[in-house]
Amino acid sequence: MDTPQFEPKDAAYAARVEASFALQGAMATLGASLAKIEPGRVVIELNWAASLTQQHGFLHAGIVATALDSACGYAGFTLMPADAGILTIEYKINLLAPAKGQRFRMVGQVIKPGRTVTVTEGRAYAIDESREKLIATMSATLMTIVGRADVKN
Amino acid sequence: MDTPQFEPKDAAYAARVEASFALQGAMATLGASLAKIEPGRVVIELNWAASLTQQHGFLHAGIVATALDSACGYAGFTLMPADAGILTIEYKINLLAPAKGQRFRMVGQVIKPGRTVTVTEGRAYAIDESREKLIATMSATLMTIVGRADVKN
Amino acid sequence: MDTPQFEPKDAAYAARVEASFALQGAMATLGASLAKIEPGRVVIELNWAASLTQQHGFLHAGIVATALDSACGYAGFTLMPADAGILTIEYKINLLAPAKGQRFRMVGQVIKPGRTVTVTEGRAYAIDESREKLIATMSATLMTIVGRADVKN
Amino acid sequence: MDTPQFEPKDAAYAARVEASFALQGAMATLGASLAKIEPGRVVIELNWAASLTQQHGFLHAGIVATALDSACGYAGFTLMPADAGILTIEYKINLLAPAKGQRFRMVGQVIKPGRTVTVTEGRAYAIDESREKLIATMSATLMTIVGRADVKN
Secondary structure: OOOOOOOOOOHHHHHHHHHHHHOOHHHHHHOOOEEEHHHEEEEEEEEOOOHHHHHOOOOOOHHHHHOOOOOOHHHHHHOOOOOOEEEEEEEEEEOOOOOOEEEEEEEEEEOOOOOOEEEEEEEEEEEEEEEEEEEEEEEEEEEOOOOOOOOOO | OOOOOOOOOOOOOOHHHHHHHHHHHHHHHOOEEEEEOOOOEEEEEEHHHHEEEEOOOEEEHHHHHHHHHHHHHHHHOOOOOOOEEEEEEEEEEEEEEOOOEEEEEEEEEEEEEOOEEEEEEEEEEEOOOEEEEEEEEEEEEEEEHHHHHHHHO | OOOOOOOOOOOOOOHHHHHHHHHHHHHHHHEEEEEEEEOOOEEEEEEEOOEOOOOOEOOHHHHHHHHHHHHHHHHHHHHOOOOOOOEEEEEEEEOOOOOOOOOEEEEEEEOOOOOOOOEEEEEEEEEEEEEEEEEEEEEEEEEEEEOOOOOOO | OOOOOOOOOOOOHHHHHHHHHHHHHHHHHOOEEEEEEEEOHHHHHHHHHHHHHOOOOOOOOOHHHHHHHHHHHHHOOOOOOOOOOOEEEEEEEOOOOOOOOOEEEEEEEEEEOOOOOEEEEEEEEEEEEOOOEEEEEEEEEEEEEEEOOOOOO
16 A cells, blocks of 8 residues: 555644653653654664563563554654644554564554544564564554643643 | 363463563563463553653553563463463554553453464553552463474463 | 443433344344343344355354444444444454354443443354354444434434 | 565465355355455455445445455465465454445455464455545454364365
């Protein structure tokens, strides 16, 4: 499928994503950073660390999902109005291969934006000696929240 | 549905779960501990921490999923043979309410064990002032791996 | 988990479900009927038929899902206001065993009702010589639609 | 993501898909036909019919899923050995828009083939006056079954 093109409702979408990302304690714990912010598309990267592993020394599936969920969520967030908050309704992840690698790249992409419900897809790649391998796919459903003081950005 | 009862193939199932859990760097990072290990059922608990949050200060959905995925995975692992390794094929999580609380309890339960594929369900509860609230449900599919040196336990 | 108890917003919930079900051409094609309608819980039953099979003669996974999706949807619908319409946002189904049987029972149960988003779970059972077997589990997310003429009931 | 290219293990993959499809009573009931069979990719098409609707007259979400599940399953089947059977382990579908249209096109695509487990993705399109609209996305996990007489093809 061709990647859809989207018009952001708020020109300051990238700054809003950066400010919100900086508030996520979990992203700091993962050593994750924002590598790209485009309308409807966000890329997050992180390095392998022993503190993020499952029992075989691979990245824990939940950690892959944590970064991928954030990539999908922020992809959706780029298209929301300036005063909106965002919550994840649900996501599903398929783990295609063990998360073996030195570095990981998580790509979140909006498939269908909506006033209330936005659907996104994510792809996780493991990077080893500059070879990139698809290790997981995600579909995530997001909800735009307006007018709730405790769920803003 | 009544909770199904299962016979473990390996009497040392609890020790195997504990040994594997101790190898998960991610569980230490989450401050998570094993609260219960029964045939086909595992409970993992953790405390709220700023290092595990999303932008509103709730537990990050991915962190809820990380602990819940481990609970489901180890629930399946209790029923596997002594020499088996385990990998998560996929999971889906529905986030029913923001993960607000002082402490969290993740329950993983086998629904259908299998020689190759095992299906489990998970429930995440937030605990606040001793009130418990269901905040997420998961379904996870696991694969039993035999004879692969890099995927043992 | 104990089955949650719910108060319907509209006392005529059962009549609304029956009227909507009667409009579903797909349910007639499946030979499906409403076996139980309770607040937050709906049971749909159907018989095996050659017209509903996959290549091994079992009920097609998609047909199991069609009836289960309707059971989950109507479970949610029992708790919605009188003027609401309902749409399925997403569902996931795990197929635990081949859908072999003479008759099938699909149970939809609300886990978390909401003003906009409702989360449900489903269980499909195959019935053979009066023995019942769990063959599939579903989680489905529903959306309450208000004020759209083309999506009422 | 670029569409991956695959080598079929069995040169007669298309004939195997056609023979298996012809055995699916459910596909005849849906009026569905095979529009394309390529290594790792299968397209199924069907027309709108009143017998396949939900209560608003749209195609029932379960019917969309039934055809999409078959497209994904047969996409996986094209890459399996000649003596293999196939079962769906699980799938998840996101319904992006009501299934309004005269005709529907379901595309199943293998993302990651495997000896035991194969992961696929599906896209459903509604066609109205030759305008095509993406209405649903699926991810489906398949299992290759070898040596079971009741699950062949």
